Amino acid sequence: DAMVIQNPRYQVTQFGKPVTLSCSQTLNHNVMYWYQQKSSQAPKLLFHYYDKDFNNEADTPDNFQSRRPNTSFCFLDIRSPGLGDAAMYLCATSRELQGHTEAFFGQGTRLTVV
Amino acid sequence: DQQVKQNSPSLSVQEGRISILNCDYTNSMFDYFLWYKKYPAEGPTFLISISSIKDKNEDGRFTVFLNKSAKHLSLHIVPSQPGDSAVYFCAASAGRNSGNTPLVFGKGTRLSVIA
Numbered sequence: 001d002a003m004v005i006q007n008p009r010y011q012v013t014q015f016g017k018p019v020t021l022s023c024s025q026t027l028n029h030n031v032m033y034w035y036q037q038k039s040s041q042a043p044k045l046l047f048h049y050y051d052k053d054f055n056n057e058a059d060t061p062d063n064f065q066s067r068r069p070n071t072s073f074c075f076l077d078i079r080s081p082g083l084g085d086a087a088m089y090l091c092a093t094s095r096e097l098q099g100h101t102e103a104f105f106g107q108g109t110r111l112t113v114v
Numbered sequence: 115d116q117q118v119k120q121n122s123p124s125l126s127v128q129e130g131r132i133s134i135l136n137c138d139y140t141n142s143m144f145d146y147f148l149w150y151k152k153y154p155a156e157g158p159t160f161l162i163s164i165s166s167i168k169d170k171n172e173d174g175r176f177t178v179f180l181n182k183s184a185k186h187l188s189l190h191i192v193p194s195q196p197g198d199s200a201v202y203f204c205a206a207s208a209g210r211n212s213g214n215t216p217l218v219f220g221k222g223t224r225l226s227v228i229a
Contacts, residue, residue, distance in 0.1 A: 004157070033216065040123070042116070042219040043158070043203070090157055102148060103217060105157030 003027050006091050006106035013081050013113055021076040021109045023091030029104070031097055032074040034066060035090040037108075043090055049074060050097055078111075086113045117141045118206050120220035129229045133191040137204030137220055140185065144206040148217070149178060149189050152201045161202070162189070194227045201225075 005024050013019040023032065031050050035043040047056045049068045063085070065077040078085055088110050092103040119138045127133045137147075145166040150158035164171040164178045164187065171178050177190045191198055204220040 006157075009155075035219075040221060042118070042221045045216050045218075048216060092157075097216070102160040102163060105150075105159065107155070107157045 004091060004093055004104050004106035006089075006109050008109060009107060011109055011111050013078075013111065015083065015113055016080050019078050019081055019111070021078075021089050021091075021111070023074045023076070023106055024072050025074075025093045025104075026072070027093055027095075027104060028071060029093035029095050030071075031094045032068060033092040033094075033103065034064075034074070034076050035092065037088045037090060038086075046076070048097075081111070081113045083113050086111055115140070116220070117144075117218050118204055118220040120202075120204050120223050122223050123221070124224040124226070126226045126228060127194045129196060129227055130193045133189075133194045133198065133225055133227065135189040135191075135202050135204075135223050135225065137187045137189075138185055139187075139206050141206070141208070141218075142185070143208040143215070144218075145209050146207050147178070147180060147187050148205045148207075149176075150203040150205060150219075152203060152222070158203055191225075194225075196227050196229050199225055199227045 007022050033048040034046045037043040046060045067075045088108045090108045091106040094101045094103045148163040149161040151161045152158040162176045164180050180187045201222040201224050203222045205217040207217050208215040
């Protein structure tokens with residue numbers, strides 16, 4: 001059974017049109033992460049939530065926002081997608097902050113911007 | 115600057131032979147290292163990890179070696195099987211005593227095991 005579920009698997013959006021990607025988890029983990037992965041690149045952390053505490057990476061563009069209304073769900077909002085935002089977006093969870101705990105990933109959402 | 119480097123984008127190995135995937139890191143605060151495996155159209159899945167207090171961790175066909183002085187780790191797969199064909203990501207983090215940082219990933223190495 002999938003433990004970290006991302007919807008949709010594929011998303012096509014228009015340049016400049018707001019888009020929301022969703023992630024849900026059945027693991028009851030404290031921490032949820034959003035990573036961006038472009039082709040042949042390392043997954044890059046955008047931000048994470050520890051419970052309700054939001055932590056933004058310093059180089060994450062303002063165009064990217066996140067919401068975590070409850071333990072199970074986390075959303076990635078891209079306010080005005082540009083062509084450069086086309087990528088695979090990976091959601092992950094971990095029981096505690098990634099010190100010595102593994103992270104569990106969803107299948108990802110591939111975003112195309114046209 | 116990349117803190118975790120996987121300098122080989124791809125590797126081909128004959129079935130039954132050993133696969134060795136390499137990873138280097140620059141941040142001396144990293145004290146926990148993980149390998150993830152990723153099939154196409156799926157998210158990365160955890161494979162094996164090692165703490166900096168060890169220099170070797172073994173799980174079945176998979177062994178990770180850590181050389182702290184060289185800031186280098188490697189994943190050995192013996193024997194390699196066609197089902198091992200995937201992209202392997204090296205990742206590192208700093209634990210509670212070192213700032214508790216989230217995972218930092220390398221770019222990945224695509225392993226092809228040829229039957």
